[in-house]
Amino acid sequence: MSDLLAHKPISASVGDYLKAIWNVAGSGSASTNELSEHLSVAPGSVTRMLGRLREMGLADYEPYHGASLTERGRREALRLVRRHRLIETFLLEHLGYPLTDLHEEAERLEHAVSDGFTERLADFLGHPGRDPHGDPIPAADGTLTPEDSLPLSEAEAGRRVRVSRVSHEEPATLAYLAENGLIPGRLLKVEEVRALDGVVTVEDEYGTCHTLGGALARSILVRNL
Amino acid sequence: MSDLLAHKPISASVGDYLKAIWNVAGSGSASTNELSEHLSVAPGSVTRMLGRLREMGLADYEPYHGASLTERGRREALRLVRRHRLIETFLLEHLGYPLTDLHEEAERLEHAVSDGFTERLADFLGHPGRDPHGDPIPAADGTLTPEDSLPLSEAEAGRRVRVSRVSHEEPATLAYLAENGLIPGRLLKVEEVRALDGVVTVEDEYGTCHTLGGALARSILVRNL
DNA sequence: CAAGGAGATCAGACATACCTAAAGAAGTCT
DNA sequence: AGACTTCTTTAGGTATGTCTGATCTCCTTG
Ligand SMILES: [Mn+2]
Ligand SMILES: [Mn+2]
Ligand SMILES: [Mn+2]
Ligand SMILES: [Mn+2]
Numbered sequence: 116m117s118d119l120l121a122h123k124p125i126s127a128s129v130g131d132y133l134k135a136i137w138n139v140a141g142s143g144s145a146s147t148n149e150l151s152e153h154l155s156v157a158p159g160s161v162t163r164m165l166g167r168l169r170e171m172g173l174a175d176y177e178p179y180h181g182a183s184l185t186e187r188g189r190r191e192a193l194r195l196v197r198r199h200r201l202i203e204t205f206l207l208e209h210l211g212y213p214l215t216d217l218h219e220e221a222e223r224l225e226h227a228v229s230d231g232f233t234e235r236l237a238d239f240l241g242h243p244g245r246d247p248h249g250d251p252i253p254a255a256d257g258t259l260t261p262e263d264s265l266p267l268s269e270a271e272a273g274r275r276v277r278v279s280r281v282s283h284e285e286p287a288t289l290a291y292l293a294e295n296g297l298i299p300g301r302l303l304k305v306e307e308v309r310a311l312d313g314v315v316t317v318e319d320e321y322g323t324c325h326t327l328g329g330a331l332a333r334s335i336l337v338r339n340l
Numbered sequence: 341m342s343d344l345l346a347h348k349p350i351s352a353s354v355g356d357y358l359k360a361i362w363n364v365a366g367s368g369s370a371s372t373n374e375l376s377e378h379l380s381v382a383p384g385s386v387t388r389m390l391g392r393l394r395e396m397g398l399a400d401y402e403p404y405h406g407a408s409l410t411e412r413g414r415r416e417a418l419r420l421v422r423r424h425r426l427i428e429t430f431l432l433e434h435l436g437y438p439l440t441d442l443h444e445e446a447e448r449l450e451h452a453v454s455d456g457f458t459e460r461l462a463d464f465l466g467h468p469g470r471d472p473h474g475d476p477i478p479a480a481d482g483t484l485t486p487e488d489s490l491p492l493s494e495a496e497a498g499r500r501v502r503v504s505r506v507s508h509e510e511p512a513t514l515a516y517l518a519e520n521g522l523i524p525g526r527l528l529k530v531e532e533v534r535a536l537d538g539v540v541t542v543e544d545e546y547g548t549c550h551t552l553g554g555a556l557a558r559s560i561l562v563r564n565l
Numbered sequence: 566c567a568a569g570g571a572g573a574t575c576a577g578a579c580a581t582a583c584c585t586a587a588a589g590a591a592g593t594c595t
Numbered sequence: 596a597g598a599c600t601t602c603t604t605t606a607g608g609t610a611t612g613t614c615t616g617a618t619c620t621c622c623t624t625g
Contacts, residue, residue, distance in 0.1 A: 227452035
């Protein structure tokens, strides 16, 4: 009888779909194919799940027109993102995990920890505002500080900038960027942003130059100095 | 083709069944009903799962004659027990969890952490030999130190003993025992062990007497001094 | 405006894991 | 031995989440 109030916890799959929609859609909407790609799942599976998310009141979905999160869906997604980022912080700072392995472990643990665990962990960590990749950690009440950085791909040549976020999931990319010192906090001078192919050239604090492809430059966020 | 070598990770359910068999069977075998009870699952579900555990080579099972773990099954069970007890230790010592809430959280987390996490956590904790309830933590290689304590129910009247394990899962029981100071490390004098109903009376270090029912006395382990 | 093709949905399966109800096996008591 | 009771298994269903292959829609392009 209390089915409408029970609000039983969402499953790991549902949670990952919500996060995917949040990541992909931004303020707009996410297509079946984008989600299929992002989640490494067949398109048919996505269609089925979007139907269920709509039934559950977590997503708005019109067949053939993509999906976006409802207010409840957004809350659930941000709850997971908070957990994920706090867990990554713990893994790096206290268990000595390599930067490259944080994501995979957090991707599983985020579904297993309780709210109680999460808040105790936040306490233990001293309530960090950002995770090891520089990504902001949503507050317990679902508030997320608005982004104040811009993608390196949109920086202006000649400008001096500081890297604020290197938000990647693939270990290989992460390892490459870390080896080249392209990590949050690093100072860079933008040498060139080529309009043609989006390739960006930067010089770091030690005078070394780095050339980054368009996709990579788009996912490194910086602040102008 | 490499199905025989792949050894894909076991599911949370399978893991919990293996732990249940390990707990219930000891060196003998576990019956369908005992497992059904222990796991709060219908008997029919247990029968189905025992068939699957046999297929997977994790349990020996003859219909109508109970189940016991194979060597592989025992290894998997102990791997989970190690994780569970390390996690409980972390939750209590570093996150300040109440003693009563450790088990529930660990019961979920044990299935989500990797071997890498587990060993890094063991390092972080300083390789503890026992968890907060006094239960021994299996080594990474699957070794478990043999029990050297005896149940309070089998202690001799007049003997002075030290509590070594208070291995309970129900929060209410745990809370009661903690309130009465019946925790690992505590010194007791055995006043009476009544053969009739197994009720045990003990006097603690402060002269206070405690009377414990048979079931409770059987699950508190002590060492003679 | 009529094709084509990319993208999406539908239909049918499979795997896991649970439940209930009915039927079968084992051991106990007379 | 026969009857009972208790434990177990079987049978048939539900729920979640995935895949493949067939079909349908929509937009772009000629
Ligand atoms: Mn991550
Ligand atoms: Mn995840
Ligand atoms: Mn426990
Ligand atoms: Mn468990």
